[in-house]
Amino acid sequence: MSTVDNIGTAGALTATKAATKEGPAAAQDRFMTLLITQMKNQDPLNPLDNAQVTSQLAQLSTVTGIDKMNATLEALIGSYQAGQSLQAAGMIGHGVLSPGSTLTLTDGQALFGVELTEPADKAQVTIRDAAGKAVRTINLEALGVGTHPLPWDGKGDNGVAAANGDYSFEVSATRGEQKVGASALAFGVVASVSNGTQGVKLNVPGVGAVSLADIRQIL
Numbered sequence: 001m002s003t004v005d006n007i008g009t010a011g012a013l014t015a016t017k018a019a020t021k022e023g024p025a026a027a028q029d030r031f032m033t034l035l036i037t038q039m040k041n042q043d044p045l046n047p048l049d050n051a052q053v054t055s056q057l058a059q060l061s062t063v064t065g066i067d068k069m070n071a072t073l074e075a076l077i078g079s080y081q082a083g084q085s086l087q088a089a090g091m092i093g094h095g096v097l098s099p100g101s102t103l104t105l106t107d108g109q110a111l112f113g114v115e116l117t118e119p120a121d122k123a124q125v126t127i128r129d130a131a132g133k134a135v136r137t138i139n140l141e142a143l144g145v146g147t148h149p150l151p152w153d154g155k156g157d158n159g160v161a162a163a164n165g166d167y168s169f170e171v172s173a174t175r176g177e178q179k180v181g182a183s184a185l186a187f188g189v190v191a192s193v194s195n196g197t198q199g200v201k202l203n204v205p206g207v208g209a210v211s212l213a214d215i216r217q218i219l
């Protein structure tokens with residue numbers, strides 16, 4: 001390969017790097033400068049190959065196009081996140097159900113939820129205290145597919161009111177002899193909204209940071 005060809009190849013590579021670091025306009029200027037230098041220094045007996053120039057221009061065009069596309073996507077993502085933030089802000093102060101297996105008992109009142117992927121003939125919820133001891137077992141009849149908010153009156157299986165505090169629970173469901181997919185849902189009230197590298201999050205005390213996609217029901 002001739003020195004002129006090497007300059008052409010270097011020009012394309014340099015322009016590609018420039019498009020990444022400096023943006024499309026700077027990359028084009030750098031490329032044209034190298035191309036003019038290449039043409040001025042070409043061997044008259046071995047002139048620059050038109051196909052090579054076309055190839056270099058195509059490379060620059062591709063890199064520039066990708067850079068512009070990335071900028072457009074970033075703008076769309078920013079606009080989408082801004083819209084999500086506004087939507088999420090409207091949920092502040094509202095109760096929500098999201099994946100989780102904790103519940104808080106306050107003066108004989110607690111709320112949680114169950115999500116089923118299939119209809120169930122029977123379902124069972126077991127509530128446990130901080131030590132893991134079963135406090136209350138709730139047997140449920142037929143439930144359909146979807147999300148089901150459920151209350152707990154705070155009483156244990158012995159009829160005695162349980163102490164205020166945090167508890168955990170687990171759920172199982174069957175249809176006939178077959179197990180049905182059942183998930184526990186924690187209840188909490190949205191306190192604030194944050195927007196970071198992981199997207200828009202709802203801050204729910206007692207539950208944690210919850211994404212909009214994780215919200216199963218707004219109460």
